[in-house]
Structure formats: structure tokens, C-alpha cells
Amino acid sequence: MDFENIEKAPTGIKGLDMITEGGFPRGRNTLIYGGPGTGKTFIAMEFLLKGASVYGEPGVMVSFDEAMENLIENFRSSDRLLERLIDEGLLFIEDASRGMDPDAGSYSLEALKLRLEDAIRRTGARRVVLDKVDNLFDGTERQGMIGFELRELIRWLNGMGVTSVFTSGDYGGSPTHRLEEYISDCVIHLTHTFEGQVGTRHLRIVKYRGSGHGLNRYPFIITRRGASIFPITSISLDYSVSRELVSTGIPTLDEMLGGGVYRGSAVLVSGTTGAGKTSLLSKFAYESCRRGERCLFFSNEEPADQIVRNMESIGIKLGEFLGDKLLIHSDRPTSLGLEAHLTYMQDLIMDFNPDSVLVDPVTGLAGAGGSPETRNENAKHLFIRLTDFLKGRGITSIFSYLIASPFTATTTELKLSSLIDTWIVLESIRANGEYRRSLRILKSRGMNHSSSVAEVRFTDRGILIKGAPGEGWGCYLMIRLRLYVTGDSLSERALENLMDVIDDRVELEVVNVLEKPWLARERGIIAIPTLERLNPGPERRVIGDLSDADALRRFLGI
Structure with a gap:
């Protein structure tokens, strides 16, 4: 037996329609409760604004807390949406902020009902909000009577087919005056908590009759674009994938990868400090812009000018594309909470509309993840939401990851390995008293990639990976030779014979x-x-004079 969800009225609020499986119950009542500053009025007002402007459903707001002029000022936007909807008769604010008068006997809420009926008739409202309805209980001994009147009001609204939302305060984790008992079909609890110095709002669906819903406590944030709720995954895994390969900008690396990386995939570049992670990301950004694509670069450690200056030393001229094809946004994640940082990133992505997004390093996000006990888990959840957001839009993403120790080069504290498509590892290898950078492909889903190790050099001519893939993906690591000579004829023949055999994988030192x-x-x-x-x-x-070329090649391993 398959049960069907009841009909929904979409809220238009990012993430909320996902965890409610479509929105609030249409033609029924929803209660949103929480303490001061948790976002009750904001969510309720956005439900009305989206209803009137997006879904063709006019609305009425009855405010028992804020005067009408204050509400208009609080929700004023650059496009003056609230004022326009009021002027067009699509939204009506019923100001009941003066509160209840002292009582001297029994009474009803008939006048409120008549005012509501008139407002609904004027606007043709399909959505009604009663904000801070618990204020009706203040200063009265007749709370049972108020409760009865509210039950009757909800039945009346339901009978008219109007989708209603009540907001209320929080008392010990429950709605004040036991409002959830007044036949609300959907009950939502909002909280505002702190981890260290970082505050986070959370939303939880307490109950939802006739519908499935998310069971977790979801972080959310309020910005100039409205409220954003963050499920564990931002979208379901049903987005389409591309079979187009895009270049990293380094031909030899493309060959190692089997042709490049898939457009819309997630790539991780990990390594210790100084391994060249930022340089690799910058090269990808530069080549993306050269192809005429747009690239958004989030730098969590360096200002934009410093990145541009440093990359010029290895021949990467990022400054050529700044402001047009390339946007470098520099910000420390600790300046905001994780949810605020993710929302800001998503807003910037939607504004700039890039083909690729780079984050350098993604490990910097963990510092904004709250307490030491939870920050890695919180940062992982952010990474899931961000990668889902990007993949759902077909945006190629590359993340750098700072490894604390070379002994943990193939692990990440955030446990991201299952979430990425391609993983490139940069390491420093010590050989004969010298450190050399190496590169290898740990994984690349759907690609016949190399499993060999290559040597990487960062020069004024760019990023060089020594060697080219041969049959069976031969060794990529730089071959270092030293030839001892004295300048005689044997020495000259040996040098000539050696030069006929070696290629650019070989670094040769001649010692007299x-x-x-x-x-x-x-x-x-x-x-x-x-x-x-x-x-x-x-x-x-x-x-010897190295005249036996076959023996020489066997010796060199090429």
C-alpha cells in the first residue's frame, strides 16, 4: 500500500519545500513556534510574499505584535515587493498590534473573524498568517475560552480552503499556551543556538499529518535573499551528468587522467603545505578563462591580488581575466558560521553564473564549523551541500585540501573520498638529499587513468610534469643521471650516445x-x-662509451 501526501501549498523558501515534501498543508493550519529572533515572522511573511508574487495566491497578514508600518519597513526590499503587493490588492496587513483590552466577562473573537473575512474578500486571499497569535492570551484569565475560539477560527479558515500559518513563542521547548493542541496539522519548531562564538538557527518539523517530512534538525539562515534551509543534501541524486571532458590546462596531466576531467564533476587536489595545490587550481582557472568560460575562485587564505602576483611567477596571468571571466573572492570562513558562508557562496555562484568553481582550501571551512568535537562533521555536511548544489547545475568544481602530514596523504579528516570524482595527490619526495614534488592520481571515476607517479616542477614557463605516458603507463618520476667524463674521445662518444637516447624525463648532470x-x-x-x-x-x-643503445635503455628503464 502506497500512501499519498496531502496537497501542499509551496512556500518558495529554499530548502523548506524539500524537507516538507512540497510545502505547507494546503487548506489547513501550520504552527511555527520559537523564541525571540528565531525567524518566525520572517518565514511566515516570505510564505505570503512568495504566494502572492510567484504562485498567484494573494494573502493576509494579521499582526498581533508589530504595527503595520513597522512590518513594511522591516521587509522593505530593493524592488519594494511588499509595498507593491499591498498597492495592487494582493496582500493585506491587518494591524492588531494594540493587543487585547481588559475583559470584564465572557467574549468571543467574532470581530477578528469579521475583519479577516473582509480582508480575505478584498484580496481573494488563499493564504492567511496570524503572527504572534499567543499574544491573545496575555493578560487574560480566560485562556480556555481563547483556546476554544482559536480552534473555531482554524476550522473556519480550513472550511474556506485557506492555507493558514500561526506563529507563537516558545516555552521550554513547546509552544506557549499549548497551542499545538489547537488542531494544527503541521508544527515547526525554530531555535537559535551557539557553538563557541558562532550562532546558528535551526528548524525541526515536530509533526506533519498526512505527509512525509524530514526528521532532522536543519540549520537555516536569513539573508537579503530570504530564508534558506539546509537539508543534509541540497538536492536528490537525480541530476544529469556530462560525458564532456575538460582540460586541466596541463596536457601531461590530462593524459594521466585519461583525457581530462568530466564537466560537472568534483575534483580534489590534496597535499601538504607548499606542494603546489593553489598553483594547480590557478592553472585550471586560467585555462578555463582562455576557453571563454567563467570561473569563480573562492580563496580562504590569500587576498586576490596576492594570488595574481604569485601565479605570475610561474607564467599564469590570472590578471588578464579578472572582472570579466574570472572572479576571485577572498574571505576567511571563520568570519561567518558555516551556513552563512554556504549561503553567501551559493548566492555568489548564482549571481556570477560560472562554468567552474574553485575552493582553496576546503579545509579552511572546518574552522567555522563550531566546537572542535563537531567542526569536521559540520564541514563535511557543508561540502555535501555545496557539491550537490554545483553538480545539479553542471558546474565543474575543484577543491584543494591541506594535508597535515605526508603520512596521511590519502586520507582526509573530513572524510570526503566518497564524495569526489577525481582525487589528485601532491607530495614531496626526498631523494639523495633533495625534495622533489610528485603527483599521482588516486582515483578518477569513469576514467582509465594512470597509477604512476610523476614529478612536478613549477617554473617561469608554467607547470611541468616530466615525462609522457608510454605503453603501459611507464614511470613518470624524473630520471636523474650523472655522467663522469674527462674530455677525451671516449667521454665525447658517451655523451653523444646518451643524448641520442634520453628525453625530457631525464635530468643530466655532466661532471668533469x-x-x-x-x-x-x-x-x-x-x-x-x-x-x-x-x-x-x-x-x-x-x-663505457654507451654505444649499446638497447643496454643503455634497459639501464635507464625507458
Whole structure:
């Protein structure tokens, strides 16, 4: 047996329609309760505004708290939407803010009902809000009678087919004056809590008759664009995926990846400090702009000018595209809570409409995640929402991730591995007293990628990955050779023969033993010419003029 949800009136509030599976119960009553500043009036007013402006459902607001002129001022927008709807007769504010007069006997709320009936008739309202309805109970001993009148009012509104929303205060985690008992079909609880110095509003659906709904406590935020509720995942996993490959801007890396990365996929570039994560992201941004695409770069550590300056040193001219194809937004996530930061990012993405989004580093978001016990989990939830948001719009995303130790290069504290499509690992490898940067592809879903290790160099000519993939994806790591000579004919033939065989995967150092006899002594060199393979290990030697090309290639491993 499959039960169907009751008919819904969409709220138009980001995320709320998802967790209510369509909105508030149409033709029935919803109660929203919470303490001061939790957002009750805001959500109720946005329900009316979206109803009248988007869904063709005029509305009436009865305010028992704020005077009409204050409400208009509080909800004034750049397009003067509230004022226009009032002027057009699509929204009516019934000002009942003066409260109840002292009673001297029994009474009813008939006058309120008649005022409501007149307002509904004037506007053709399909939505009604009674804001701070619990104020009706203040200063009266006849709370049972008020409760009865409210039950009758809800029945009357339901009978008219009007979708109604009541808002109320919070007393010990429950609605004041036990308002949930007054036959509300949907009850929503709003709270405002603090972790450290960061405050967060949360929403929970206490009950919803005749409908499925989300069961979690959902963070939400109020911005100039309205309220935004954040489910664990922002959208269901039913978005379409692209089969188009986009270039990273580094041809050799594209070959290692099997052709590039899929458009709309999520890419993680991890590494320790100084491994080159920002440089890799910047190269992708530059090449995206060169293709005529738009790129939004969120920098959580450096100002935009500093990134532009630093990247010029390796031939990446980001400044050519700033303001047109490229937007670099620099901000420390700790300046806002996680939800506020995510909302700001989403707003900027919708305004700029990029083809790709870069976040450098995503680990910076954990610092805004609240207490040390919860920050990683909170940051992971933000990452889920952001990647879902981007994938649902077909936006390619690249995130850098700061690894605390080279021993944890293939793990992340935020446990993101299952959420990303391609994972590139940058590391520093020590060889013969030197540190060299290496790159490998840990995973790339749907791609026949290399599993080899490549050496990466950042030069004034750009980012160089030494080597090109050969049959079976041969070794990418830089081959370092040292040839000991004395300038005689044997030495000259050895150098010529070696140069005929090696390619740009090989770094060659030629040592004249006449000038550096101490090095020959230190390395135990006896014969001339002698060729040493220093890297990759183990170290090996061969002597002679290197005229046997096949033997030389076997020695070099190429």
C-alpha cells in the first residue's frame, strides 16, 4: 500500500519545500513556534510574499505584535515587493498590534473573524498568517475560552480552503499556551543556538499529518535573499551528468587522467603545505578563462591580488581575466558560521553564473564549523551541500585540501573520498638529499587513468610534469643521471650516445673529473666514462662509451 501526501501549498523558501515534501498543508493550519529572533515572522511573511508574487495566491497578514508600518519597513526590499503587493490588492496587513483590552466577562473573537473575512474578500486571499497569535492570551484569565475560539477560527479558515500559518513563542521547548493542541496539522519548531562564538538557527518539523517530512534538525539562515534551509543534501541524486571532458590546462596531466576531467564533476587536489595545490587550481582557472568560460575562485587564505602576483611567477596571468571571466573572492570562513558562508557562496555562484568553481582550501571551512568535537562533521555536511548544489547545475568544481602530514596523504579528516570524482595527490619526495614534488592520481571515476607517479616542477614557463605516458603507463618520476667524463674521445662518444637516447624525463648532470676529483673519490668512481642513475632508486652504474643503445635503455628503464 502506497500512501499519498496531502496537497501542499509551496512556500518558495529554499530548502523548506524539500524537507516538507512540497510545502505547507494546503487548506489547513501550520504552527511555527520559537523564541525571540528565531525567524518566525520572517518565514511566515516570505510564505505570503512568495504566494502572492510567484504562485498567484494573494494573502493576509494579521499582526498581533508589530504595527503595520513597522512590518513594511522591516521587509522593505530593493524592488519594494511588499509595498507593491499591498498597492495592487494582493496582500493585506491587518494591524492588531494594540493587543487585547481588559475583559470584564465572557467574549468571543467574532470581530477578528469579521475583519479577516473582509480582508480575505478584498484580496481573494488563499493564504492567511496570524503572527504572534499567543499574544491573545496575555493578560487574560480566560485562556480556555481563547483556546476554544482559536480552534473555531482554524476550522473556519480550513472550511474556506485557506492555507493558514500561526506563529507563537516558545516555552521550554513547546509552544506557549499549548497551542499545538489547537488542531494544527503541521508544527515547526525554530531555535537559535551557539557553538563557541558562532550562532546558528535551526528548524525541526515536530509533526506533519498526512505527509512525509524530514526528521532532522536543519540549520537555516536569513539573508537579503530570504530564508534558506539546509537539508543534509541540497538536492536528490537525480541530476544529469556530462560525458564532456575538460582540460586541466596541463596536457601531461590530462593524459594521466585519461583525457581530462568530466564537466560537472568534483575534483580534489590534496597535499601538504607548499606542494603546489593553489598553483594547480590557478592553472585550471586560467585555462578555463582562455576557453571563454567563467570561473569563480573562492580563496580562504590569500587576498586576490596576492594570488595574481604569485601565479605570475610561474607564467599564469590570472590578471588578464579578472572582472570579466574570472572572479576571485577572498574571505576567511571563520568570519561567518558555516551556513552563512554556504549561503553567501551559493548566492555568489548564482549571481556570477560560472562554468567552474574553485575552493582553496576546503579545509579552511572546518574552522567555522563550531566546537572542535563537531567542526569536521559540520564541514563535511557543508561540502555535501555545496557539491550537490554545483553538480545539479553542471558546474565543474575543484577543491584543494591541506594535508597535515605526508603520512596521511590519502586520507582526509573530513572524510570526503566518497564524495569526489577525481582525487589528485601532491607530495614531496626526498631523494639523495633533495625534495622533489610528485603527483599521482588516486582515483578518477569513469576514467582509465594512470597509477604512476610523476614529478612536478613549477617554473617561469608554467607547470611541468616530466615525462609522457608510454605503453603501459611507464614511470613518470624524473630520471636523474650523472655522467663522469674527462674530455677525451671516449667521454665525447658517451655523451653523444646518451643524448641520442634520453628525453625530457631525464635530468643530466655532466661532471668533469679533472675539475672535481674529490667527487670521483667520494663516489668511488674508477673508470671513465661512468654513468650513474641517481633517481629513481636504487642507484646504479654503467661504464663505457654507451654505444649499446638497447643496454643503455634497459639501464635507464625507458
